[in-house]
Amino acid sequence: MLKKVESVSCEECHSRNNSLFKDLSDDHLCTISENKTCTKYKKGQVIFYEGTRPLGLFCVNEGKIKIYKDGSQGKEQIINFGKPGDFLGYRALLSEELYAASAMALEDAKICFVPKADFMKVFLEDHQFVKKLMKSVCHEMGILESKIINLAQKSVRERLATTLLLLKETYSMETSGSQMIDIALSREDLANIVGTATETVIRLLAEFKVEQLIATEGKKIIILNPKGLAKIADFYG
Amino acid sequence: MLKKVESVSCEECHSRNNSLFKDLSDDHLCTISENKTCTKYKKGQVIFYEGTRPLGLFCVNEGKIKIYKDGSQGKEQIINFGKPGDFLGYRALLSEELYAASAMALEDAKICFVPKADFMKVFLEDHQFVKKLMKSVCHEMGILESKIINLAQKSVRERLATTLLLLKETYSMETSGSQMIDIALSREDLANIVGTATETVIRLLAEFKVEQLIATEGKKIIILNPKGLAKIADFYG
DNA sequence: CGAAACCTTGATATACTTCAAGTTGAGTGG
DNA sequence: CCACTCAACTTGAAGTATATCAAGGTTTCG
Numbered sequence: 001m002l003k004k005v006e007s008v009s010c011e012e013c014h015s016r017n018n019s020l021f022k023d024l025s026d027d028h029l030c031t032i033s034e035n036k037t038c039t040k041y042k043k044g045q046v047i048f049y050e051g052t053r054p055l056g057l058f059c060v061n062e063g064k065i066k067i068y069k070d071g072s073q074g075k076e077q078i079i080n081f082g083k084p085g086d087f088l089g090y091r092a093l094l095s096e097e098l099y100a101a102s103a104m105a106l107e108d109a110k111i112c113f114v115p116k117a118d119f120m121k122v123f124l125e126d127h128q129f130v131k132k133l134m135k136s137v138c139h140e141m142g143i144l145e146s147k148i149i150n151l152a153q154k155s156v157r158e159r160l161a162t163t164l165l166l167l168k169e170t171y172s173m174e175t176s177g178s179q180m181i182d183i184a185l186s187r188e189d190l191a192n193i194v195g196t197a198t199e200t201v202i203r204l205l206a207e208f209k210v211e212q213l214i215a216t217e218g219k220k221i222i223i224l225n226p227k228g229l230a231k232i233a234d235f236y237g
Numbered sequence: 238m239l240k241k242v243e244s245v246s247c248e249e250c251h252s253r254n255n256s257l258f259k260d261l262s263d264d265h266l267c268t269i270s271e272n273k274t275c276t277k278y279k280k281g282q283v284i285f286y287e288g289t290r291p292l293g294l295f296c297v298n299e300g301k302i303k304i305y306k307d308g309s310q311g312k313e314q315i316i317n318f319g320k321p322g323d324f325l326g327y328r329a330l331l332s333e334e335l336y337a338a339s340a341m342a343l344e345d346a347k348i349c350f351v352p353k354a355d356f357m358k359v360f361l362e363d364h365q366f367v368k369k370l371m372k373s374v375c376h377e378m379g380i381l382e383s384k385i386i387n388l389a390q391k392s393v394r395e396r397l398a399t400t401l402l403l404l405k406e407t408y409s410m411e412t413s414g415s416q417m418i419d420i421a422l423s424r425e426d427l428a429n430i431v432g433t434a435t436e437t438v439i440r441l442l443a444e445f446k447v448e449q450l451i452a453t454e455g456k457k458i459i460i461l462n463p464k465g466l467a468k469i470a471d472f473y474g
Numbered sequence: 475c476g477a478a479a480c481c482t483t484g485a486t487a488t489a490c491t492t493c494a495a496g497t498t499g500a501g502t503g504g
Numbered sequence: 505c506c507a508c509t510c511a512a513c514t515t516g517a518a519g520t521a522t523a524t525c526a527a528g529g530t531t532t533c534g
Contacts (some may be wrong), residue, residue: 006333014355016457017506020336024507048349053461069382069388071306071384071386071390072390072391072471073390075390077385077386077389077390079382087328087512090375090377091375091378092379094371094372094375095372095373095375095376095378096372097376097379100379100382100383101382102361124364127361130367130371133330133371134331134367134371134374135332135333135368135376136332137371137374137375138331138332138334138374139332139334140378141328141336141374141377141378141381142329142332142334144378144381145306145316145337145338145381145386146337146383147385148314148316148381148385149306149308149314150387151385151388151389151432152308152314152388152431152432153308153310153312153432154309155522156522157521160454186479186481187479187480187481187482188480188481194389195388195389195390195522196522196523197522197523198480198481199481199482199483199522199523199524200521200523202481202482202483202524203482203483206482206483213430219480219481219531220530234309237359286488308507316530382491392489392490393489393490394489421511423511423512424512424513424514425512425513426524433490433491434490434492435512436490436491436492436514436515437489437491439513439514439515440490440515443514443515455499456512456513
């Protein structure tokens, strides 16, 4: 099922500049590079499952990933996205717990796997790396806290607007002036980010279209009026 | 306004066993202990404000603290609670950002303040401490993720039940067999945890009373039937 | 080309919010 | 210590955003 591919070396990895491995010493980089494996995932393939034990760190080389949890009624909740350069699954690795979420490729992806031992070696020896990692983790926590406020206090309409803007930030692609959200999300996925029903997402998107805030091309969404959306989203206004 | 008190030394601090400072070397403990200050806060006093710069770490010696953010319409959202032994504000300190939330004493409290420099000294020198801290932070992140699912997928009724059970875990007090939630929370506070209107909390609590799940004594809530509440909360069922 | 998954629209139901008014309780100053 | 005041709590009634159920249309993919 999984297709191992010839490892891209970390030294040559173009995604490394966006990654926490950016400023690693040659020595440590070599440790990682020599011991990691590199795997191709097809769209829809799961990279790791909630409830299983983490054996190492995943590092996205190519592709777009969703991180999600299964809620009580079998309805999934999308918590986060991964893009090239991002670490996946480090949280469970460092808290020494089971994965609290699953990760799935939203499109064909290439992902490197660094065994726990090698990652921990760097963790123990490179103090700058730990500091950066800690900084990043704490920053992530702040983002999660904002998500909590959004969910607790905003209407679905507001949350959908917020989500569209956030997706634009992460996955935007210039299209003759306006910004297309370049990610293969089903309406159901969108609903699972916002925390609502699929039908509601569809209805609200239709409203946004009438209001000239967005346009759609098939499943792809184009942001026409970000300021208008921001007003609806009520960004900390 | 703030009342500095003679510092409790960390060496003698009874809350330290619940804290991340538990296994610090004598040397480092001494550094912290000598440089920290200790302050008394009255009920309702703010310990730090959202949007300000963190200058050090707060460590709760006595009392109960709420951590909250102000949402867009002036409605606050309670994100977390602090109890003796807990660190406050380390997230912003480590991510080198402004405080993303405020902290307020829910009852009279005694809180120590460790200047950033001394905390960072320990952070840089004690590898075991960093590992424990990282573990703790990553664990906290998992909790936040669960909160996101709860907010996104559960009804207010389910969330209230969940919240009551979580509060029981954190602040329970045995009262002739049943468990009282021993914390001075207004109905509005409760609403600001659950993410709903005050009136809704009141109505749902009334329902829970009829269903013999809880009892109230003034503002205090007594959990009569935790299993019944868990069934409503639908803990990952 | 056919089946399955996904998208869309409509009708109905309801959990929750909001507004309004009355009651209780807690804290303060005389 | 009592009375006064303001905040917190409570109940009711009306409105609404969103969920749910149902059915038809469209894309995707083997």
